[in-house]
Amino acid sequence: MQKNVSKTQNGVKINFLESVAKQNIASMVQNCTTGGCECMSDDTKAKIKDMQAEGSNGNVELLLEGDISVEEIQIALEKSKMLN
Numbered sequence: 664m665q666k667n668v669s670k671t672q673n674g675v676k677i678n679f680l681e682s683v684a685k686q687n688i689a690s691m692v693q694n695c696t697t698g699g700c701e702c703m704s705d706d707t708k709a710k711i712k713d714m715q716a717e718g719s720n721g722n723v724e725l726l727l728e729g730d731i732s733v734e735e736i737q738i739a740l741e742k743s744k745m746l747n
Contacts, residue, residue, distance in 0.1 A: 677725040702742035
């Protein structure tokens with residue numbers, strides 16, 4: 664799945680560039696916020712203050728708020744079982 668990860672003023676934004684169901688991204692966010700995510704290090708998880716999925720099927724954007732880097736999120740995305 665192709666994604667574009669970029670830095671924002673408040674954190675990091677992920678644009679999913681292929682057809683993706685918003686529910687899949689919402690499930691990923693739910694896993695991360697409840698501690699069920701294995702793709703991020705504990706340090707990265709601690710830096711994230713908020714996660715918001717916006718958009719609709721086929722055009723989903725995930726906004727991560729916190730003192731996180733693009734590189735940290737790219738590593739987490741590569742490890743994500745839900746996306747790979």
